[in-house]
Amino acid sequence: MAMQFYTSPEQIMRDRAEFARKNISRGRNVVVLSCADGVLLVAENVSSALHKVYELYDRIGFAAVGKYNEFENLRTAGVRMADLRGYSYDRRDVNAASLAKAYAQTLGAIFSEQTKPFEVEICVAGVGASPDGDELYRLTFDGSINDEPGYLAMGGDAEHLVEVLSEGHDSEAPLADAFALALRALSHGGSNGTPRELTTDVLEVAVLERARPGRAFRRIEGLALDALMPRDEAEPDLDPDEVLGDEPGDDADTPDKGEKPQPSE
């Protein structure tokens, strides 16, 4: 029998990693960051039905980039694992760390055993009682697991997005500020270094609300998303000082100071 060509294990792993990385880098980006009101998950997504951001359990969310059928498979498995555990023990016995570890094992097994690795990158996010208690795990196609410090970005442009996030991130910031930061990061990468303009129809936004008892996951869409968007359409072109000066007046203050006090007075 003829001798087969020998390929070194290093070569095989390198090829698989390169294959996965190349395909993931074509995907649009997802940003997850923790803020005072909870954990915010923002994805750039043209589809309104095929989501990238999902609920796993009471305090746990899921975000993914890459091949839809593959991360959908992982998400379903995670919901099943969480529900089974919560059903046979107690709801409080379901935690983000054990889900992230199961995902790491699964992705690792697929990467080393199967010819084609999963072309996905996923995030398991758990909201805690305070921003210190938030857990953000980033899992890559080979089963590597990273415990991220309060913010993370996934997708083709992740490195640049993380730069923007690391400069502006404040875990005590309110939701509107965190959203503005996420938007600033996601709009990175326009032509000639100018920010791209992102509208509500290409954004998928959800939050794990810290203060909400039970199931904390809530999608922000429709009017709620419009209200959260920075008011000024030209805002991404403004310089950072003006942007910071604009936001509190537009997002946070208008609903509170403009409407609520009136009936009581």
Place this chain on the structure above:
Amino acid sequence: MTGQGFPGKLPHAYMTAGTSSFSEFLMQAAPELLPGRRPLPPGDFTEMSAHATTIVALRTAEGVVMAGDRRATSGNYIASRDIEKVFPADGYSLVGMAGTAGLGIELIKLYQVELEHYEKIEGAPLTLNGKANRLATMLRGNLGMAMQGLAVVPLFAGFDNDAPTVAEAGKIYSFDVVGGVYAERDYDSIGSGSIFAKGSIKKRYRRGLSTEDAVKVAVEALYDAADDDSATGGPDPIRDLYPIVMSATVDGSKRIDEAVVAELARSVIAARTENPYG
């Protein structure tokens, strides 16, 4: 097979596409957790477990109201004075049960996970009809046990978000042990005291009742059931135990404040002290 070198990997059943049902998934992954899948030795086990008794449900102008007494019996003993038999099934529906208490509570817990699981996997909740049919399917798995004396009968009611008007949105579904599902027009009751409760509701119910009035009718119906059925517990001012009453309306499913129910129950007792035949 793959995965032998990775014991922490999610098992195959978890990664199989196809079902949005938690109980169908359990059949593959952990069949021992399904109540209907446990082999029973031959015999009659009627006296083995505590029995939960009376539940009533009424349609209102705003949705539905469901109430249950607090007693569970084991033969001639009172097994529990403060059992809870009415639960929110999800954000817009309610479920109560009568019959074998242990199995009933397990069934409801499984049903709650079933609805939430579907909602998470599919990204949208089941329709109210779909929820009722799903409960019937789960009940069918219990038939063997029911025939050996471990019967559970649920009562399901909810607010139908797909209904054309709010006045038509309240819906009640009753079941039998073989898994038959029946849509009820105005009200229904299950459990040992149900005959008396229904008689009481029949005389007081009218269509288009407000939630507040329906709560009164429900509390009074449970009083009448307790009056004539030894297995149904009446309001207990000595221990401060009153029926559990819940409503499902456009605002979702919620429990009626205990203090409100206590006040209503006390006024029923006061009225019956004046006139014992109500």
